[in-house]
Amino acid sequence: MTTETPMNKTTDTATPVTPPPTTPLVPLPHPAARALTVAGSALALIGTFLAWTWTKEFPGNLTVTGYPGGLQVLTLVGALLTLLFTLSGYDIPGLRWLTPGGKNSPVLLSALGVLATTGYAMGAISYELGGAVNLEPGAWVSGIGALAAVIGALGLPTDQPHDPGDPHPHHWVNLWFRLRHALSSPEPGRAKDLPAWAEILIITGGFGAGLFIFAYGIRTEYSEAFIGFLIIAAFGFSAVNRAGLLKRLSALTAKHRNVTLAAAFVAAICFPFTQSNDQFALIGANILIFATVALGLNVVVGLAGLLDLGYVAFLGVGAYAAALVSGSPQSTIGVQFPFWAAVLTGALASLIFGVVIGAPTLRLRGDYLAIVTLGFGEIFRITMNNLNGRSGPDVTNGSNGVPNIPDLELFGFNFGVPHNVLGTELTRSGNYYLLMLLFTAVVVMVFRRSAESRIGRAWVAIREDETAATAMGINSFRLKLLAFALGACLAGLAGTVQAHVSYSVTPEQYQFAGSVPPNSAFLLAAVILGGMGTISGPLIGAALLYLIPAKLQFMAEYQLLLFGIALMLLMRFRPEGLVADRRKQLEFHETGQLDVPEDKPLPEGATGVAKAGA
Structure with missing residues (x-):
């Protein structure tokens, strides 16, 4: 039986009083x-x-x-x-x-x-x-x-x-x-x-x-x-x-890809002619060396998804190999190869080391592979330091390295002598900048062709899910070894030019982390900062990470602290990198493409699972 409460009955329960709404600051019209x-x-x-x-x-x-x-x-x-x-x-x-x-x-x-x-x-x-x-x-x-x-x-x-x-x-x-x-x-x-x-x-x-x-x-x-x-x-x-201007420009560059590459190459060629100080052209040459090595690492990390923490060692292998055969008076080999032979020697030596290191280690995954590659980088530096005639055979002069490397000469063109080009004096640094620009164009072409091939798509599949890729018939070990060898070869190619630009090679130049790039930590950061799997991303990331320490030398003591803060801010606001492809943007940002508005009915035949957004 239900009893009704009289409408006029009073109760002891206090009626809640609604506080007056707070008046926010009035925004400007x-x-x-x-x-x-x-x-x-x-x-x-x-x-x-x-x-x-x-x-x-x-x-x-x-x-x-x-x-x-x-x-x-x-x-x-x-x-x-x-x-x-x-x-x-x-x-x-x-x-x-x-x-x-x-x-x-x-x-x-x-x-x-x-x-x-x-x-x-x-x-x-x-x-x-x-x-x-x-x-x-x-x-x-x-x-x-x-x-x-x-x-x-x-x-x-x-x-x-x-x-x-x-x-x-x-x-x-x-x-x-x-x-x-x-x-x-x-x-x-x-x-x-x-x-x-x-x-x-x-x-x-x-x-x-x-x-x-x-x-x-x-x-x-x-x-x-x-x-x-x-x-x-x-x-x-x-x-x-x-404002959307960069996306508009990206759409145009994708539409006119060949014109874009030509325009970028021409703009890069004009750079040394706009510099009145040889020191600025030298910074540009070193940036290209750093960027080329970062692009090679992008093959390993960005495409194949292999975390390599000792990648700078391949740069060192190429530099040492080229220095030993380039006619330096302090070279223990005592031979002088022509330019093209020295370049091939450095690239081939790095490729061989990539295969030798990758063959027994690439069956590992994730953190285990990262630890092994980190160990290889340290082993290379210690080995170069011990090949001094006392701790081991006299091959690399130990901590003294290989100094007095002569300048390159190609078809009678000496890169160490200033030349007058179109009424503008091209200094030694400008010569090496243009040479390194040619090497960068070759590396960009190799990366682009590899990424768009069947091998590149297989690398991406391995990066996303190696187990699923293997189940679909992809030989993951062979393709990972190919990526490792290709990345090492590209790093060795850049190392041959670096040895001649800096006049000498020493073991301390190739550390995991240090105050002066390139090193493994900065190379990996350049790929992540710029955008993994892209062409322009590592180039921009490498340019920033080399240029900032070079221009702010008074902050060398706080460099790693500022570097860490910058990475944290980047991961918070733009985890896909400065230049990211569509795949990375969808991966790191919620798009809501599968969400169904709750105020609209489901299509006929749909279930509640679809509404939840699988």
């Missing part, structure tokens, strides 16, 4: 936020034409009014980029193409880059000159303008759907939400098909801009300017990527 961003960017740009300090003791001569210099140029470029991205939000004809992937996230990223660069410049001036009193009005104008641009950019709506856990979507105070979604991968819409000549011009312009940025970074003559360059380049790259 979108037109006002965009106007503030435009005004702040313009103010930061105008400040670069005013003096930032009163003395020339700070590098870059920031005392001139009307002519930006040093760090002022970086702020000017960032402010101009922010201004263009912001104006594209007004749908101005001619600027709409700037933001196909999102109109507001690029504005926030570029504005943050301007604020970070300007703030760093003001802090560096105050630290080196003894206080903020040394700042002239131009610095304050740019700093206030950069801060206003960031505040305005935070007031713009997000390009991504809001976080379900955020009670105030699009709220400008939620900085973490805004930054996290600003760094996410863009999805630009379908672009109009342009004429072939226009697409080729866009590709050429893109590589020309890349060459200019790379050359500018190498030409920076003092650490303050290089640190500012890194800051604005990082934020600028993120902004351009978030």
